[in-house]
Amino acid sequence: MKVLVTGVIGSDTHIVGNRILSMALEKAGYKVVTLGALTPAGEFIKAAVETNADAIMVSSLYGQGELDCRGFRDLCVEAGLDDILLYVGGNLVVGKQPWSEVEERFLAMGFDRAAPPGTRIEAVIEWLARDFAARERGLRRAEA
Amino acid sequence: MKVLVTGVIGSDTHIVGNRILSMALEKAGYKVVTLGALTPAGEFIKAAVETNADAIMVSSLYGQGELDCRGFRDLCVEAGLDDILLYVGGNLVVGKQPWSEVEERFLAMGFDRAAPPGTRIEAVIEWLARDFAARERGLRRAEA
Amino acid sequence: MNAPSLPDATRLPLSEARIADDVFRGMRQDNLARWPSGADVDFDEAVDLHKRLPLHKQLGWVMRKAVAERRCLTQPRGGFGTFEMQRALMVALDNEGLADIVPTTTDSYTRNEQWQLAQKGLEESETVGRSMLNGYPMVNYGVARARELIEAIDKPAIMLTGTTMPRLTSEIAFAGGYSGYLGSGIAYTTSYIKELSIEDGIRNYQYLDRLAAMYHEHGVELHRRQPGFLTGTNIPPSIAIITCVLDCLLAAAQGVKNYGVEMGETLHMVQDAAAVAACGELCQEYLAKKGHHGVFTPVTLLHWMSAWPQDEAQAAALISYGGTLAAISGAASVTTKSTHEAFGIPTPQANAEGLRMTRMAIYLARHIRLDGLAEFKREKELIGREVRAIIDRVLEMGDGDVAVGTVRAFEAGVLDIPWSPNRHCRSRVLPARDFDGYLRVLDPGLMPFPRDAMAIHEEALRKRAEREKVPFGPDLAVNSVYEISEPLGKLLPDQWE
Amino acid sequence: MNAPSLPDATRLPLSEARIADDVFRGMRQDNLARWPSGADVDFDEAVDLHKRLPLHKQLGWVMRKAVAERRCLTQPRGGFGTFEMQRALMVALDNEGLADIVPTTTDSYTRNEQWQLAQKGLEESETVGRSMLNGYPMVNYGVARARELIEAIDKPAIMLTGTTMPRLTSEIAFAGGYSGYLGSGIAYTTSYIKELSIEDGIRNYQYLDRLAAMYHEHGVELHRRQPGFLTGTNIPPSIAIITCVLDCLLAAAQGVKNYGVEMGETLHMVQDAAAVAACGELCQEYLAKKGHHGVFTPVTLLHWMSAWPQDEAQAAALISYGGTLAAISGAASVTTKSTHEAFGIPTPQANAEGLRMTRMAIYLARHIRLDGLAEFKREKELIGREVRAIIDRVLEMGDGDVAVGTVRAFEAGVLDIPWSPNRHCRSRVLPARDFDGYLRVLDPGLMPFPRDAMAIHEEALRKRAEREKVPFGPDLAVNSVYEISEPLGKLLPDQWE
Ligand code: B12
Ligand code: B12
Secondary structure, three states: OOEEEEEEEOOOOOOHHHHHHHHHHHHOOOEEEEOOOOEOHHHHHHHHHHHOOOEEEEEEOOOOHHHHOOOHHHHHHHOOOOOOEEEEEEOOOOOOOOHHHHHHHHHHOOOOEEEOOOOOHHHHHHHHHHHHHHHHOOOOOOOO | OOEEEEEEEOOOOOOHHHHHHHHHHHHOOOEEEEOOOOEOHHHHHHHHHHHOOOEEEEEEOOOOHHHHOOOHHHHHHHOOOOOOEEEEEEOOOOOOOOHHHHHHHHHHOOOOEEEOOOOOHHHHHHHHHHHHHHHHOOOOOOOO | OOOOOOOOOOOOOOOOOOOOHHHHHHHHHHHHOOOHHHHHOOHHHHHHHHHHOOHHHOHHHHHHHHHHOOOOEEEOOOOOOOHHHHHHHHHHHHHOOOOOOEEEEOOHHHHOOOHHHHHHHHHHHHHHOOOOOOOOOHHHHHHHHHHHHHHHOOOOEEEEOOOOOOHHHHHHHHHHOOOEEEOOHHHHHHHOOOOOOHHHHHHHHHHHHHHHHHHHHOOOOOEEEEOOOOOOOOOOHHHHHHHHHHHHHHHHHOOOOEEEEEEEOOOOHHHHHHHHHHHHHHHHHHHHHOOOOOOEOOEEEEOOOOOOOOOHHHHHHHHHHHHHHHHHHOOOEEEOOOOOOOOOOOOHHHHHHHHHHHHHHHHHHOOOOOOOOHHHHHHHHHHHHHHHHHHHHHHHHOOOOHHHHHHHHHHHOOOOOOOOOOOOOOOOOEEEEOOOOOEEEEEOOOOOOOHHHHHHHHHHHHHHHHHHOOOOOHHHHHHHHHHHHOOHHHHOOOOOO | OOOOOOOOOOOOOOOOOOOOHHHHHHHHHHHHOOOHHHHHOOHHHHHHHHHHOOHHHOHHHHHHHHHHOOOOEEEOOOOOOOHHHHHHHHHHHHHOOOOOOEEEEOOHHHHOOOHHHHHHHHHHHHHHOOOOOOOOOHHHHHHHHHHHHHHHOOOOEEEEOOOOOOHHHHHHHHHHOOOEEEOOHHHHHHHOOOOOOHHHHHHHHHHHHHHHHHHHHOOOOOEEEEOOOOOOOOOOHHHHHHHHHHHHHHHHHOOOOEEEEEEEOOOOHHHHHHHHHHHHHHHHHHHHHOOOOOOEOOEEEEOOOOOOOOOHHHHHHHHHHHHHHHHHHOOOEEEOOOOOOOOOOOOHHHHHHHHHHHHHHHHHHOOOOOOOOHHHHHHHHHHHHHHHHHHHHHHHHOOOOHHHHHHHHHHHOOOOOOOOOOOOOOOOOEEEEOOOOOEEEEEOOOOOOOHHHHHHHHHHHHHHHHHHOOOOOHHHHHHHHHHHHOOHHHHOOOOOO
8 A cells, every 4th residue: 555645834724625635545545644734844754754655745835835845855865765756736836826837846846746726636646646657667757 | 159069970879978978068168069879970070060160079989980980080171171170089999909009090080189988078178178278379289 | 871771662550460471471572682691591491400409509498498497697798890700709708708698799880781881891800800890790791601600609699789670680690590689679779779760660670579480480489689778877677677578568469489688787786686576577467468478588687788997807896796686686697798898899808707707606696585685575566666657658558559659658758768869769767876776767757657656766866965965966867877987996985084 | 843932931820811911021021032123112112103193094993983884894915025025015905906904914934933934035035036935024024114014005004914923923013003913812723723732822812912902001992803714614604703702702801992803705695694793793792791891893704715716707706706795794894815816825916906806896785785684584593593502611611711611612622613724623523515505514523503503504415415416424525615616617517408
């Protein structure tokens, strides 16, 4: 059974989408470790190491995700999680910015996928299924 | 007492603004000859000649004013009304177009002033007063 | 200009009576000969075409379905001067606007049967690549093109032709597959033309109604519709409904069975809800009185029909509220506007946005009904008393004949319409908005409203005059024309006194 | 992260009692020493500053005036990461938005007293020229800058700080001339933080309330406000009002006299109107019971607080309807959103447009009241029964002390909040929207709602489950979270079945 760590990063209280997502991922057959709202980056890593997780799902809604998520991949690497699948999703930046630019910014930070505002859980579940399948085939992740 | 001819040009039924304008101009001390809705260009000229009018106030709301008003100044000249003051106002063209372009188009057609959508009667009365005063001083019309 | 339509060779004395079949045959022949495209109209083939349309593209069926399911449908206006622009517009309204009913508005030359002028406008529009006409020249483009428009959409289509002369336009539209047609003799003649007599307007629409009924008799239920919004300028519900009932009776006499009635929104939630309820009931009441059975009369509200604010944010609120009012009043459909209204004919995109705002507003308010409010009951009852007083007088004046009574009543001022451009309508009646936001009758002209009803109107308007320190008189009416178009800072200042 | 604010040296047992003056003096001293800008707070000078402000820039006065004149005021949210951006925003909201109340929203680091992080965010925002923070770092910029902001506008200003730790932010804001402050111990602690205990949240707001009361005692009437919208996610009115009443009692105990209460809109017109009426009355009822006199409790509604649609046309309708609901329910003010809501913090222009849409909607509906409807009466009575059942239990559990009762009630699950991030709140209570569009309680958790009230909720929700063919259970709650954000084609399809 694949293990996923979920949580809302930084000083962000928006728990609703993250909770619904976590419930749905559990229903979809994953073991989900839920860290809840206002979770420092370090706690994600710690939980992932402890549970030997396959992916970390970072939620950020409140706009300061761009500040909170910097260096997240480096923290993972430091902790020996070089290849862990990293997703981020929500309202990642302050204001209504063109999604393609925002996505690029977060992929450059080392996330494998970034989900735009309002992403539905069905889409996330499909991503996970395809990415884990791709990994079986030795790829980093499936095509977009 | 200055004489003004008012009417709505072409196949245009929008009488409300024209009627309110006519009432207000009368109150402001002008003699107003009201031709009403759906008035062919020729009837404006005819009425102006017959009443020895000082100005013609053309309303056009329905968008086809650009077609209806073409050659209006020429008709005036043909009828010997070379110098009559010509105003046009309303929703002069089809669609929401930049006003400066629309204004230019109608001034080029020979109108002395063009009034943008929603013009209030106070503004029209002021224009008339200033333009008639300017004419006393031998000018074509007052500054914008 | 303004040419009244050709006098029929077979002109009979005016009456509400159904046009006899042989007479009508002759009338149609003459009519179709007036412009080359008339030759393409083949009635039997058209009947077949309509029968092959899926039900959801037939407006008669769709309106019945909306009422049965208590839905409030959305319908925009829309017409451009060239075929390509018109098709793109209709597709956008269907797909991006989610319009339940897709319109084709004709241009103002076509409305006045000036097809030569329309032809010039069409050609110039095609040349310059922007619409020089304020609508689609239906007659010039003809039947085959109309059918292409119908094929391009997956909704029923309605003709919006704001004309007193619908005879050729309607023949071509119906033959093209349009299943709805808005217009009526009384409403449009008093609101859209200067010279044409009420009698001629009625006659022209008797033709159209007979034509629609003929389709019905051949198994095709078209949707006819009456534009009770009139001049769109602060029309109190009773005046709108009087025309709805009379036009409806005229149509029913020609055999029409599916006849929508429209009213502009007053923007007072209670008054609009009361008006919609009263309108439906009064139409049915008089249909029964005159012995017309099985006539379906759904009620449509229209977004604010008088002057709009220029600020698009204010306009957006007016659009949304328009959806709210339609939903709450239980209207079967709502005719929408856009944030461009104060300026000009909207782009397809702005038009589609107006549709979506309205649709969302309908969704949000779909559960609300005001029937239980005392104010609702009082208003509905007041409307009923006013309408009955005048319609009964009209019927009396016509010795029971609606057509004759209507013409005589307009002559006498018993029927009257505010802000009418028509010389045959006194337009002495003057409405204004009262202190509580209801539209009231400031001056009844010669209309015989019940004395106690007028007392209610007057009191409410005097209250406004007093509070706002304006004289009780025509200024109230003029202020009411501007009111909704005023900038927000004037309507609801953000400063304290 | 998430550091609870420093424990006061003088920590007394929790109680609702007014903080003694000498204790408070010590608390203030410690508090102001936590960040350099605290040193600039001079209470007496601040009192003078407020007294010199014109009345129309004092929110206490403005809220009273709004209620007296039955006005519904508009207030946006708004905060950017740098002083220049913040000033430009506030000026735009004042001038272009015609906002009656101008806000300053703080960023989320400031909310959590992470001023070091805020400082970094501020500096980076100044460097890159776009806001990296989701609000204005009030503490970092300090008193003098706050005063410049107040000078830049001609309206009263309110602090929106969505925090459980308001002690330093409020000191600086009040000293800067802000006359309003939103926030409360129960509401924000259950909605905006994970680790902080309810007790600590209450204590932090007792500080703020005492501070506001101290201004009052010196002749300056500030406006305190409670965020009963909670997690903004389908909060049924009774749950909101329970927190309004309890937080209000806590504030009154500290001496606050001008205390607004807020609720998110349910989007059901009747339920919102009933909620506003019930909320005001219940606050007054319990204030009287607890012997607090002369506390002014105006009610504010907030535009839809849960997930928004991405389509700006749909969002515009939601904004306009938000104004309509506030006006009709008789709210004293409405807090607005923008068409950018689903995406991110709005531009000043989009924010101002949201204000104008709302203001126009208020103008249009200002005459309508629903008090006469049977549904209104039924709903208001239902809310009252639910609120009383739970508040009475809380008071009982605290032996009459609101603070103690609240903490114990949260422990026991007698008090509970839907979708709470806080570990000290069970968040077992689960709301959903019923078939008629009312927000109902799907699962009460351990909250002791009256049995007959729960029967009403359950029946209404079962009806929805049945009609929509979804199981009666948590899916109803999850669907209700998404509902309003769904695309229109899903909400109100334009196809017939
Ligand atoms: C009321 C109205 C109607 C009523 C008219 C009733 C009547 N008989 O008068 C009805 C419902 C019948 C109607 C019909 C149509 N209408 Co219409 N109508 C309006 C509306 C909503 C308000 C007009 C109004 O009365 N304003 C109030 C008065 C007081 O203001 P006003 O007319 O602008 O006049 C003032 C100023 O403009 C100025 N002014 C006017 N004339 C002059 C002249 C001079 C010389 C000067 C200096 C100033 C001046 O002073 C006046 C007083 O302040 C406008 C949109 C809007 N403005 O909100 C559309 C509008 C004018 N209509 C429009 C159209 C297209 C039509 C129709 C063709 C089709 C349709 N969509 O239904 C038909 C026209 C049929 C025909 N053959 O003409 C369009 C025109 C589009 C364009 N220009 O691109 C508009 C702009 C709506 C839109 N955005 O689509 N309409
Ligand atoms: C409800 C809400 C709140 C509630 C939150 C309650 C709670 N405790 O959860 C309250 C009222 C408390 C709140 C507070 C604030 N909020 Co808020 N809030 C919202 C709102 C309206 C809805 C969020 C929501 O619940 N959506 C429903 C759920 C189901 O969707 P979701 O969260 O988007 O999650 C889905 C997807 O995004 C995706 N997803 C989520 N996480 C992840 C992770 C991964 C890896 C993947 C693949 C996918 C994924 O799947 C989820 C399920 O479908 C949004 C605007 C909107 N979206 O309409 C603003 C919004 C998120 N809030 C915002 C802000 C700024 C705040 C505040 C800072 C200040 C304020 N304006 O009040 C405070 C935050 C305080 C703090 N310290 O964090 C902004 C963020 C701005 C930005 N990014 O530019 C928004 C966008 C509103 C706006 N336009 O200004 N808020």
